Amino acid sequence: MEEGELTSSSEDHSASFSEYLDRACVYFMGCGLTADEFWHGDYTYFKYYEQAEKERQRRRNFFSWLDGMYIQHALAATVGNMFREKGADPIEYPSEPFAMDADERREQIARQEKAKENRQAEEFKQRMTALAAAHNAKKELRGLMNERSGNGRGNHDTEPEDKGNE
């Protein structure tokens, strides 16, 4: 099998124009045209089929690359974590898909920042609740201690009298 670029008849003197058209037909059928459209259709539309095929190839290429990126993250989050150094933060798989364009990226960042703010607010609330609980517990303990020490002092005051009375 010989492999090469599809060339026009003026560049490929070994093939007649008809042979060249046969090859062009196969090429354009690969772009989505039917044989009937190629041989009998309006050729001014052929370039759009060709451009659409290039766009499909570009997308396929991009999604293959994207698959590779996700696989890389998955490996890092599994195998990578197995070999991470002691004390190092664990590698996490992305919590949501990669942004496809600048607008989506902006939305994603805004969403992540909002989630971070919510998390911080929740942590702050928990800390405050814990502090309030600790303060209340301390207050209660002090009250109890005061109560106890107050009672104890009372006993001491009365005891000698009691003893004296005895």
Place this chain on the structure above:
Amino acid sequence: MAKSTITFEYNGKEYTLGYTAETLSRLEKSGFSFGNLADHLLTAPEEIFYGAFEENHRDTPRRIRREIWKELCADSDEGDSLTEALYEMVNEASKALKPSGNVKWKRGS
């Protein structure tokens, strides 16, 4: 951009001449050579003109095609612009049929 065609009326009938991949291929198979247009500059426009009937007026006999050709070329200025339009039509078709991509093709040896 719309496809180039040549339209005219002859004996009360409307004609629209043009080319498709199939009629271009048929033109070559009938003996026309795209590779050596310079070698038959005098006969090429006439052959291209006859071939252009194949898309929409296949049933028009060669005799009528020749009559129309002669009539259209009776005025030399008209004939020159017709020749120009015919070359332009074939050139446009062969350009559009040429893939611009670098897609690989395979040919059995």
